[in-house]
Amino acid sequence: MTTTPSGPTGPTGPTGPPQQLHPVVAAVTDRLVERSAGTRAAYLAQIRAAASTGPARGQLGCANLAHGFAASEPSEKVALRGRVKPNLAIVTSYNDMLSAHQPYVDYPPVLKRAAIRAGGLAQVAGGVPAMCDGITQGRAGMQLSLFSRDVIAMSAAIGLSHDMFDGALMLGVCDKIVPGLLIGALAFGHLPTVFVPAGPMASGLPNGEKARVRQLHAEGKVGREELLEAEAASYHSRGTCTFYGTANSNQLLMEVLGLHLPGSSFVNPGTPLREALTRAAAERAVAITHQGAAHHGGEAIPVGEVVDEKAVVNACVALLASGGSTNHTMHLVAMARAAGVQLTWDDLSDLSAVVPSLCRIYPNGTADVNHFHAAGGIGFLIRTLLEAGLVHDDVLTVMGRGLHRYTQEPVLDGDVLTWREGPEQSLDLDVLRPATAPFGPDGGLKVLRGPLGTAVIKTSAVKPEHRLVSAPALVFDDQDDFLVAFAEGRLDGRDLVAVIRYQGPAANGMPELHKLTPALGVLQDRGQRVAIVTDGRMSGASGKVPAAIHVTPEAALGGPLSRVRDGDLVTVDAEAGVLDLVGVDLRHREPAVRPATDADASGTGRELFAAFRATVGPADAGASVFPLHHAPSTDPAEVPVVQHA
Template sequence: MSLNPVLARITDRIRARSAASRATYMARVEAAAQAAGAARKHVSCANQAHAYAAFAPNEKLVLREARLPNLAIVSAYNDMLSAHQPFERMPALIKEAARGAGAVAQFAGGVPAMCDGVTQGEAGMELSLFSRDVIAMSTAVALSHNVFDGALCMGVCDKIVPGLLIGALQFGHLPTIFVPAGPMTSGLANDDKAKVRQRFAQGLATREELLESEMAAYHGPGTCTFYGTANSNQMLMEVMGLHLPGAAFVNPGTPLRDGLTRAAAQRLARITRLGEEYIPIARVVDERTIANAIVGLLATGGSTNHTIHLVAIAAAAGIHIDWNDFDELSAVVPLLTRIYPNGSADVNHFHAAGGMAFLIRELLAAGLLHGDVTTVMGEGLARYAEEPWLDGERVAWRPAVAESIAPAVLRPAADPFSADGGLKLMQGKLGRAVIKVSAVKPEHRVVEAPAIVFDDQDDLLAAFNRGELKRDFVAVVRFQGPRANGMPELHKLTPPLAVLQDQGFHVALVTDGRMSGASGKVPAAIHVTPECLAGGPLAKVRDGDLIRLDAEAGVLDVLVDETEWAARPTATADLDRKQHGVGRELFFNARANAAGAEQGAATFGTTLPGPLPTA
C-alpha cells in the first residue's frame, strides 16, 4: 500500500525543518569515519597495548592484526533492577558468539541505571530524568577509547535506552545493535494490583496487603510487564530497526533469549567496516525512522515520556521534531493494542497474541510505516514483520501469525480499538501540554472545574487523606518541571485521583511535571510548557480559578478575565529543599541548563547538532 499522505507530509516537514542540522551531523559522522580509517590502525601502539593488555594471547593477536572487528559492550547491568539483572550473564554469551563469528568483544563500560519503580514518589525520582543524559555521557565515555568497530548496547528501562541511544548517536559511524533482556513472566494481574493500590489509598487495605500485592506483581528477573516506558522503549528499538526482529519481548533465561543475544553479536560482526556490509547507526536513524518511532508509540498507546525522549533522541541525530508532529500523526494512526494501563493485558499477552511482528506487518500494510528504511538487518522494515524461533541452536525467523491470537489485546489495522492514537496536544492560556487519552473513558475527557493549586505532590496526598478533595476540581501541581526539581513522575497521585473519579467526581490533573509511562484513566495534561520556573503561565493559577481541560478539542485554558489574567503576578516557590539530599546537589547544573519538555529537557546545551527551532 502507498504511504499514508499525513505520514508522508509530516516526514517531509521534519526533513525540511532538520535540513541544516542533519547535514551538519552527517558531515561529522563522515569525518569521524574517515578519521577512524581502517579499524584501529590510527591508534598509537602504546594506546593499543593498554586496550588489549588483559586479553588472552590469541585475542591480542586478532586485535593487533586489525583485520577482524572489535565489538564494544556497553551495559546497564545491575541486580537491583529486575529488568537489568539478566544482563549479568550476557557479556559471556556475546564474547563466545563474537569469537565464533571471527570477532572479539570487549566490555567497554557500564552506565548507571536507576529504577523509577523504586524511586517513585521519593526524592530520588528527581534525578531520574537527568539520569538519561548521564547515561548518554557514560556511553560516550565507554566508546571514547576509539578502538571499536561496533557497539552492543544493553539496556531496557525508562531513561536508560534513550540515554544509550543518544550516546551511541554521537558515534554515528559505528554500527550499533541494542540487546534487550526481556520481560519477567506474568504475575498478579495489573487490574488486581491497581485495585489494591486504590484500596490502600482509601485506608481499606493494610501496608502488608499492599506489599504482598506489589511483590506478586513484580516477582522475578525481567522487565515489569505493564506497558510503561521500559516496554515502550523495547517497542521503539524494534520499530526503529535497532533490535534483531522479534527480540523485544522474549522472556529472560530462555533458550530463545540466549539465542537472540548470540545472534546480535554475530550480526554486528557482519555489519562493521570489517564485515560483509557496513551499516552505521547514523544511517539507521534518519527522519523516516523517527517518524516510524512516533507511529509505533501511537499505535500501541505507549509512554508519554517519549514525547520528551524521542525529541532528545532525534536531536542527537540532527533531527528536529515537536509535539505538533505527534498530535497530527495521532489523528491518523489507529490504536492496535490494549495493554495495561490501556487495557488489562500485559506485554507477555501482547507477545503471545502476535506481538511486534504482527503489529509491524499491519502498520506496513496500512501505509503507516516507512518500509524503505535501513535497519541493522539491512534494507527495509519488512524483516521486522517476522518472528524469531529456534531451529536447533540457530535463531531463524518466520512470518508473523496471520491473525491475532487474542483480539482483545492486539487487532489488525482494519479493525482497531480506536481510529486514533490517543495522544493529544493541549494548547491554551496555560501553555502547551500533552495528554494520553487512550486509557481515559470518553465521559472523563472534558473537565471544567475549579483549580486547587499544589506546589508539591505530597500536599495533594495530604489533602486527600484529610478528606478535603471530595468535589469536582482540577489539581494544578506546579513547579515540577526540569529546572525546578528535575521533573519527577507524579504517578503516586494516580490512586487517590482514581478513587475520587470512581466516586463520581469530575477530576483532572494539570502539571508541568511528568505523570509516567503508566498514565492511566484520570485525565492528565502533563509536561506543561513553559514550566513555571521558566515563566510559564501555570504559575499564575490560583485556587478557585475555573480550568477547562478538553482532551477532545485539545484545549487547556483558564477561564479568567483577560485583563485580570494579564495583570496577575506569577507565583514563586521555595525550592531550596528540592536541591539537597540523595545527590541532588550534584545536579545543580543540569537543572539550571535544562531545556523545556518539548525541546527534550536536554541538559547538553550546544553539544547537540543545534538548537531546536522555536517555530
C-alpha cells in the same frame, strides 16, 4: 548456530499488495525532512568523516594500543594487535538490584564468544547507571531520574571514546537507559550498533488486580501488608516489569527503529530462545561493521544512518498505535535531535490523529506485554501498519533495508536459530487488532494549548465522558501536599482540577507523579469530575484520569502555572486540544513564591545536579541538559526555516 533473518532468499514482507503511504504520514515526514535539512546534513557529514574502513585501533599509537589490550587474554591480544578483525564495544547497564537489568550479568562473556565465532572481537567498554522509577517513586531520588538519561548518554560516550571500536552492542532496557544509550551511540553515529534486550519477566499478578489493590490502599481499605503482597506478586522475578510503561515502550521502539533483531524484544530471560538471540546480536553486529561487511559481501550499517527522518516517523507511529509511554514525547524528541532530526510535539499530535489504537496493554487494558507478544506482538503490529500505509518500509535497519524484515519472528529448530514469517492475523483480538478493525480511530495522544501553556495528554485509557473537565483549580506545589489534602477529606464531594506545579525539569528534575493516580481515580469513581495539570511527568500511569502533563513553559521559569490561584476556573479539553483558564488575565498577577525546598535541593545527590537544573531545556525540546542539534554545515542563509503551528 543461527541464520540471518530476511536474507536474500528469505521472505520479502507482508502478504498483500503494498499500500500507498497515508497522506498525513507523508506530509509529516516531508516537513520533518525539510525542517531538519541543515541539522541532518551536518550530522551526516560529521559521522561520515569519522568513519574508517580499517579497525579504529589502527589509528592509535603503540602505547595507546597497549593500554587498550593490556587486560585481554593472550589470544585476544594477538588479534587486537592485528589490523583485520573488527572490535565491538559492549556498553552495559547491568546491576543486580533491578530485575530488568539483572539478566545482563551473563551477557558479556556470551557476546564475546559469539563475536569471536563470527570473526570479530568484543570488549566491555563501560557501564552506565540504571535507576528504577518504580523504586524511587515519591522519593527524593526520583528528582535524578530524568537527568539520568543524559548522564547515561555521556557515560556511553566515554566508553566509546577510546577509538578501540568498530561497532557496538548496547545493553539496556528501562526508562531512561535506552534513550540515553541511543543518544550516546548517535554521538558515535559512524559505528554500527545493535541493541540487545533482556526480555520481560513472566506474567505475575494481573495488572488489573494490582491496580485494584492500590486503589483500595489509597482509600484505607487494605493495609501495607496486603499492598506489598500484591506488588511482590506482580514484580516477582528477573526481567522487565510486564506493564506497558516506558521500559517496554523502549523495547518496541528499538525494534521498530531497526536496532534490535526482529522479534527479540519480548522473549523472556533465561530461555533457550533468549540466549540464542543474544548470541545472534553479537554475530550480526560483527557482520555490519566495515570489516565484517567486506568479508561477507554485505554493507556496513552505521547507527546514525539508521536513525533518519523516516525511521523516526515509524517510531512515532508505532508508539501511538500501541498506546506507549508519554515519556517518549520527550525521549523521542531528544533521540531524534541527537541524529539531527528536529521532531516536534506537533508532529506527534498530527500523527496521532490518523494512527489508530491497535493495542490494549496495561494501563490501557488488562493484558501485559507477554500476552501482547503471544497475540502476535511487534511483528504483527508492524505488518498491519505496513499494510495500512502508516509506516515507511524503505528504511535502513541492522538487518538491511526494509522494515518488512521485522514482520518475522525468531524460532529455534534444535540449536539452530532462524526466522519465519509471523502471524498474519492477531491471535487475540482483545489485545491486538489490525488497522482495519482498531480499538479506536486515533493514537490517543494530543497536544493541548491555551493560556496555561502547552501540554500533552494521553487519552487511551480515559473514557470519552471524562475527556472534558472544567472545574475550579486546587493548586499544590508538591504532590505530597495533594495527598495530605486527599487523606484529610478536603477533596471530597467537589469537582476540581489539581494543579501540581514546580515539578518541571528546571525546578526539581521533573519527577514522575505516580502517587497521584490512585487518589485521583478514587475521586473520579465517586462521581466527581477531576483532572490534573502539571509541569511534571506521569507517564502511562495517568491512566483513566485526564492529565495535562509536561506543561511548558514550566512554573519555575515563570510559566503561567506559577500565577494560577485556588478557585481559578480551568478547562482541560482533550477533544478540542485546549488548556484554558477562564476569565483571568495572568499578566496582572505575580508568580507564586517557589518552594525553598525545591530551589535549594540537596541530599540524595540532588546538589550534584544543580548545574543540570540550571541548564536543562524545555520538555517539548526533549528536556535535555545539552543541545541535541548540530550546527549547519552550509551557509545559515541557505538553510530553510520552517514554522509549524
